[in-house]
Amino acid sequence: MLAFQQGSEKAFDELVVKYQNAAFGMLRRLLGPHAMVEDLAQEAFIRVYRAKQRYQPAGKFTTFLYRITYNLALNRLRDDKRQGVRSLPEGEDGGPLPLEDLQEPPPWARPNQDLWADRIGKSLMRLPQNQRTALVLQHYDDLDLTEIGEILEVSPKAVKSLLHRARENLRELLQPYKDAETD
Amino acid sequence: MPKPTESWLEQLLHRHPGEKAPDWFLDGVRNRLNVANDPPQGLSIWWKRAATIAAAGLLWVGGYFLGQGGGWKSATETNGASLTATELQEIMAIYENRDILQSWGMLGDADLELGFRDAEGGTWLLDTVDALEEDLK
Numbered sequence A: 001m002l003a004f005q006q007g008s009e010k011a012f013d014e015l016v017v018k019y020q021n022a023a024f025g026m027l028r029r030l031l032g033p034h035a036m037v038e039d040l041a042q043e044a045f046i047r048v049y050r051a052k053q054r055y056q057p058a059g060k061f062t063t064f065l066y067r068i069t070y071n072l073a074l075n076r077l078r079d080d081k082r083q084g085v086r087s088l089p090e091g092e093d094g095g096p097l098p099l100e101d102l103q104e105p106p107p108w109a110r111p112n113q114d115l116w117a118d119r120i121g122k123s124l125m126r127l128p129q130n131q132r133t134a135l136v137l138q139h140y141d142d143l144d145l146t147e148i149g150e151i152l153e154v155s156p157k158a159v160k161s162l163l164h165r166a167r168e169n170l171r172e173l174l175q176p177y178k179d180a181e182t183d
Numbered sequence B: 001m002p003k004p005t006e007s008w009l010e011q012l013l014h015r016h017p018g019e020k021a022p023d024w025f026l027d028g029v030r031n032r033l034n035v036a037n038d039p040p041q042g043l044s045i046w047w048k049r050a051a052t053i054a055a056a057g058l059l060w061v062g063g064y065f066l067g068q069g070g071g072w073k074s075a076t077e078t079n080g081a082s083l084t085a086t087e088l089q090e091i092m093a094i095y096e097n098r099d100i101l102q103s104w105g106m107l108g109d110a111d112l113e114l115g116f117r118d119a120e121g122g123t124w125l126l127d128t129v130d131a132l133e134e135d136l137k
Helices: A009-031 A038-050 A061-083 A112-126 A129-139 A145-152 A156-182 B008-013 B025-037 B044-067 B085-096 B098-103 B124-136
Strands: none
Touching: A009 A038, A009 A061, A009 A112, A009 A129, A009 B025, A038 A061, A038 B025, A061 A129, A061 A145, A112 A129, A112 A156, A112 B008, A129 A145, A129 A156, A145 A156, A156 B008, B044 B085
């Protein structure tokens, strides 16, 4: 990033290649399996490009990138909500359908790995977005409480609470599937 | 990678592989940057002036209605009575056109996006819009 700030376009390309999967993965986990994330991921790096003079070398580049990516994801979630776009089907009362009612392909039609990936993806989308974000950033991106707090603009203590609730909620959602597999 | 000491939940979460960017991702970013940096020839000066006037007009209209009466109204204080549906539409137009204004290169993140989601200012504009939409239903 410092080389890019000093004018190296090649350095920017290297940044994109190095962090593109991280940005993609984060957006996919935050926005769900059906969202179009490629344009948002591109937008994140375009904003990095435009904001290079504002970047403070004292901070980590990943925090800077994830902050931008998170804001883009928030905007998309808010826009989808306004337009009535739902990431998952809903029940008659407008609430989310129980996981067991969501149509799943029979076990023999898909490898077990894809089925669990699908269940986990849908379970993540059932979490409140701040819990989901905290969990994704910690588990998949290895960020610590302070870094997550900088991105979510909350204290590390609040992040710890979000993570605890996120895991509790996920256990409750995924336990039935786990029990069914071991039965 | 799963670790033996992790709980069953942590081990399960590893089975969600996320998604990798396509091979052409960098090209896509560069193409968008090139388009933003190279406006159409011949009409570039005219487009910039028209875009400047349009952006100024949008911001002036929004700022005028927000400034009427003076002072900020928090989302909890706003009950929809002091902002009409037309004023709400103007605010929504500014918000929804933020991407267009940014793509023209007229206003950068510091002016637009952070203005909507500034750390200090909070998300007051978005919260106000949400509150007003609820009141107008």
